Amino acid sequence: MKRGTAIVEGERVDFQWDAQANVIKAEVNGREYTLETKEIRRGLYWFSWNGRSIEATVIGTDQGYMVSILGRHIPVEFLDSRKALRRAGHSHHEGVVEVRAPMPGKIVRILLAEGAEVAAHQGIVVMEAMKMQNEIRAPKQGKISRLAVAEGSAINSADLIALIE
C-alpha cells in the first residue's frame, strides 16, 4: 500500500492506495473504495465504482493537479511529492527581489507595512485594474524592506510596488 497526505479543495486528507491489474483499492480518511479502472491515456482515467461509469481528467498545474470529474474541477495537492519539493525550491530567490505592477491600475489596499515579515505567496497590496481587484503577492519569503506605494496610488505597468529581502 502507498500512503500519503493531500490537500483536496483546501482540506487535508490522509490516504493509502494500491493498484493491481485493473483494480484499485484505496482508503481515504477511513473511507474504503474498490474501483475498476482503465487508463485511456496519460492523465485520462475511466473508473467503475459501484456500477457507476466515471471519467476523470488530471492536469498538472503550478499548485499540484486539477482533476475534472463528474462535471467538477477539484484541485489536489500532495504534501510529500517530488513536485512540492521542486516548487519549494522555485520560490527560493536569493537577495533582494523587486515586486512590480503587472499592469496599470490603482492601489486600493495595503495589506502589509514596510518592515513586515512576509511569507512566500502572501499578499502585499490589493491592486485594482480593469474594475477588478487582485492581490499582488510576494514571490518569496522575507522582509518588506521598501513599500513604494500608498493606498490610492495610481501606478503604471512595471512600476515598483515593493522590495523584499
Next chain:
Amino acid sequence: MFKKILIANRGEIAVRVERACREMGISPVAVYSEADRGALHVRMADEAHLIGPSPSSESYLVIEKIITAAKRSNCDAVHPGYGFLSENSRFAQACEDAGLAFIGPSAKSIALMGSKVESRRAAAKYGVPMIPGTMDPVVDVQEARRVANTIGYPIMLKASAGGGGKGLRLVHADSELANALEATRAEAKAAFGDDAVYIEKFAQGPRHIEIQVLADRHGNAVFLGERECTIQRRHQKVIEECPSPIMDADLRHRMGEAALQVVRAADYYNAGTVEFLVDSDRKFYFLEMNTRLQVEHPVTEMVTSIDLVKEQIRIATGAPMSLRQQDIALKGAAIECRVYAEDPENNFFPSPGTIRLLKTPSGPGIRDDSGVYEGWTVPIDYDPMISKLVAWAPTRGEAIDRMQRALLEYQIEGIQTNLAFFREILDHRDFRKGEFDTGFIDRWLREREPRKPASETERDLALIAAALADAQEARVPPETVTNKSSAWKTLGRIRGLRR
C-alpha cells in the same frame, strides 16, 4: 467562379470560410500573425502567409499587408470574416482598387451603415421604424422637455459620440430632466470632447432580434428569418437562437420587410444583418445594420439549410442570386453557445493558455465551429472565443435538451471555459419558457445560488485519480505547467478585442 480566396481573418471564422471554399473547389489562402503560427486556420489552408507580429494593429488590421499577400498568392477575391477589417470601407475599396473581389457589400454601403446618425437617417427615409426621439442633438432643456413630453417617460439621454454603454442616462420624470441633461453633456464633453446629446424613448423589457438578409447586385433581396440575440453579458451576445421564442409569422414578415427596406436604403448587396430592438409590446425599432457575416450565422444556416458563406461567395462573383423569398422556409430550432476561454467563477476573467485536453461533442444535430485543437495555446492577443457550439432539433425544447447533452460531452482542460455557465442558463426556468430581456444574465448572476461544494465521494475519487497521475509523473518527466499569472497581466489587452 473564383479560383483562390484569401481569408483576411483568423480562428473559427477563417476555418468556416475555408470549409466553404473547399466544398466549392476554391483554394483557401490563410494569413497569420506570429501568435497564430500553426493555428488551426493556418493548418487547414492551402497556402499561409505571415503578415506580422501578434498585435492585430500590426497584422490582421494592416490593409496593405493583406492586399500584398493576396496579390502575391494570385488570389482573385478576399473574404473579410467578421471583426478586424470586415466593416472597414477603406479595406473594401482597397481590395476593389487592387483588382480583388471583396466578398461583402460596396465600400459606400459599409460607410453609410457604419455611421450612427447617417444610417438612422437613411433608414428613416425608407419608413423603417425608429425608436421615438430626436435625430439631431437637442439644443436646450426647453427643447428636451418638449420632446420628452411628446414621446413619454422614461427616456434615454444619449451622447452622439458615445458608445459601449458610455454617455447614457435614464430619465424617469420631468423633475430629473434638467440635471440629467447637464450631467450627460458634461460627461460627454469630458469623455468624447463633444457635448451633443440626443433623446430616445427608453424601451421596457427590450430584446435584441436581428434579421439576416442576402442581396445581389441585380436588385434581388431576401430575408432569412430572425435570430434572437437577447441573452447578452456586457453588451456581448452569449446565446443566440432561431427562431425567436416570441416570433410569429406576421411579426417576422413585418420585420423582414423592414430589413429589406434598409437594404434598399443602403443600396446593399451580399450578406448583412439588420438589428432591431423589440419592446415588451412587440413593437420593433431599427438599431443598426452589420455589413458582414455575423458570428451567429450558423443558427440561420441550420434552420434554413442555406450556406451563407457560399451565397456570399456566389454573390461576390456578380452572378444573380437564385434564391427567392418563397424558397425560404424555417425548419426546426437552432441554438448557439459561444464557448470562451474565460472563468465565470472569477468575474469572467480571460483564461488564455494551452488546451491540454479537448473532447468535442458530436452526434445528431450538433455542429461545433471551432478554431482550436488539443495542444494549441489560445493567444492572449485576440478575442478568447474558442468555438461556437450549435444544436438543431425539430423544436426549441428539444434543441435545448440536445445542447445540454452536447455541453456534457464537451471537455476542455488546461484553460477555464464558460461551458458550465451555459448548462446553468439553459436550465433556467425563464430561459426554457423563452421569457427574458437583455438584462437576463446580469439579474441571474446577482440572484444565482452558489454551487453546492463537491461531495465527499467526488473529492475522494478526484484524489485517487490524482494519485494515479502523480505515480506516473514520478516515472515520466513533468510537463510544463500553464502560467496562471499571465492572465492577470494581459487582461487589459484582451478586453476590447471582444465583438
